[in-house]
Amino acid sequence: MWINGEFLRKADFKNGRLYVGDLSFSSLYIDVKYMDIESLRRVAELAGEGFPVCLKQIPSKPGFHKPNPEFGLLISKLQKRGNVKSTWNAMENIKPLISGTDNFDYWCRSTADGLTIFFANPKSQHITFPLEYGQSLTNKMENFAVEIQYQGNKIPMKLAFNPYQSLLLKINKNGKVTFIDISFIPKTPVYQPRIQKGRELWEVERSRN
Numbered sequence: 229m230w231i232n233g234e235f236l237r238k239a240d241f242k243n244g245r246l247y248v249g250d251l252s253f254s255s256l257y258i259d260v261k262y263m264d265i266e267s268l269r270r271v272a273e274l275a276g277e278g279f280p281v282c283l284k285q286i287p288s289k290p291g292f293h294k295p296n297p298e299f300g301l302l303i304s305k306l307q308k309r310g311n312v313k314s315t316w317n318a319m320e321n322i323k324p325l326i327s328g329t330d331n332f333d334y335w336c337r338s339t340a341d342g343l344t345i346f347f348a349n350p351k352s353q354h355i356t357f358p359l360e361y362g363q364s365l366t367n368k369m370e371n372f373a374v375e376i377q378y379q380g381n382k383i384p385m386k387l388a389f390n391p392y393q394s395l396l397l398k399i400n401k402n403g404k405v406t407f408i409d410i411s412f413i414p415k416t417p418v419y420q421p422r423i424q425k426g427r428e429l430w431e432v433e434r435s436r437n
Contacts, residue, residue, distance in 0.1 A: 246274065255279070255281065256281045256282070257282045258283050258284060260287050261285070262289070262290040264290060265299055268303070272302045279311070280320070281312045282315070282319055284315070325377055326374055326375070328375060329347075331370075333352070342398060344398050345376075345398075346394065347389075347397075348394050350370050358422065360420065360422050361420035363417075363419065370388075371388050376399065381403055383403060393411060
């Protein structure tokens with residue numbers, strides 16, 4: 229679940245979990261290039277209270293102003309704490325909801341009936357601009373093995389992504405898995421490479437003056 233600095237500041241840490249509204253979290257996973265100092269202060273505060281943090285990469289302070297010495301000090305304190313790790317595998321007794329998803333993205337919703345999980349087609353991952361016409365063109369099926377942690381059980385799954393297709397499945401409280409048909413068959417894309425190479429006129433950089 230993505231969460232921003234504003235919600236981190238509103239969150240309450242009690243009984244080993246972080247509560248934000250109706251949601252609760254057992255750990256915080258950070259993998260960003262930049263972080264504002266207010267958010268970093270809150271992360272350091274939560275880590276100081278014992279909340280597990282996975283700091284996948286060391287963030288930098290955004291903007292072009294002179295570095296704030298406090299920023300580096302907070303990072304240093306975080307790195308020295310025993311409950312702050314640099315890899316997810318090093319996190320103690322915290323298993324991901326789904327493992328084996330490096331090549332595609334997913335979203336999950338928990339309801340009274342169980343879990344609903346949407347797995348996005350791998351070609352949708354890391355889309356960047358500018359786009360090329362028909363860049364989704366493919367005739368390749370991709371297969372992946374994942375493992376879902378639910379209700380204290382491990383559920384191994386085989387996911388087969390047909391061209392242009394994503395997947396939707398439901399898991400009930402008893403662990404029964406049902407795939408929901410969300411098939412959408414588009415017209416075959418016609419690929420056209422970009423004529424212009426390099427930076428577009430609208431891709432401007434902020435002045436450093």
